[in-house]
Amino acid sequence: MDGKNQQGESVKAGGGWVGVAAELRTAIETGRHAPGSRLPSERALSEQFGVSRVTMRRAIGELEGEGLLRVARGSGVYVRADIPVRFRLGDKVRFSKDLTATDANLTRKVFSAREVPASVDIAARLNLQPGEAVLDMCVIAYADALPVSVVTRSCSAERFPALAEKFAAMDSFTAALREYGVMDYWRRSTDITARMPTEAEARLLQQSRLVPVLAYAGEDIDADGIVISCQIGCFASERVVVTV
Structure with missing residues (x-):
């Protein structure tokens, strides 16, 4: 037939x-x-x-x-997996509360961590001088075995030495930051745009370069209004819904 x-x-x-x-x-x-x-x-x-x-x-x-x-x-x-992963965009950003899924187990892992000189953009976001040492941590979030986001969190290497190791041990940025006296923090701003992924992003998200991602960038501040970190990354647009 x-x-x-x-x-x-x-x-x-x-x-x-x-x-x-x-x-x-x-x-x-x-x-x-x-x-x-x-x-x-x-x-x-x-x-x-x-x-x-x-x-x-x-x-x-x-x-x-x-x-x-x-x-x-x-x-x-x-x-293909219809995983209803939602990211709630608010003044506080916490992985355990803001990234949720109905029928999937959400996990994270540090893909890479390195100390590098701050670029002009990162220095401006962190209120540092270009070239000052910053810690870049690339973190991938998964819904079950499927990656849903890739983000690089940058912070002052002088203020937060060994932060990557503490996060890996605690699996919580909030808990790790308390080790440095930061008892709470807030998101100062978040910009979200749609664009095509880089080759590295497509590989880490296990998706085609022809499928757009939701790119975002933002800074976190402590109780004194001092920027403690910035995050630049992207969501797999087919797997994540951003809720404002």
Whole structure:
């Protein structure tokens, strides 16, 4: 029996890439491939189904067009997950309270931490002199195994020595900052824009560079109104809803 694919092309059902796509579709719909999970490599799938990699690529492309799969260049093929992650934008920003998901476990990890000279932009945000030492921490937030945001938090290396280690041990910036006498802090401002991701952002978010991200930048202040850190990062726009 003949049918049509997402592009309206005539295909013969029951064999070739159509049959492979049908089997993968069933595996996804029945939960054998869970939402957010990564499929085996193209080579492994080709061997599993006994087809060429060209045929497998065509089947994956069809399911991507149907919205069942997403292809992250350089990372792999993932089952799409409708994860209702919400970020509440307020005067206080706390990961444990402001980033929420209905049916997903939210976690974070420090991807990298390094001491660098402050750029002109970062120095202006932190009220430092360009070239002063700042600690840059790149932190990735996950909903289950799916990355939803990548942010670089910058702060004065002199005022907050070893902050990255304290955060990693406590898994809380709020708790880590208390070690330096900052008992509370507030968001001074937040700017949000839509743009295309950089190559590094797309790789870390496991998404295509053709899908926009929600980029944001903001500064946090302590009770005395002194800027303690700035954050520059982005959300995966298909996975996060920003609530004001």
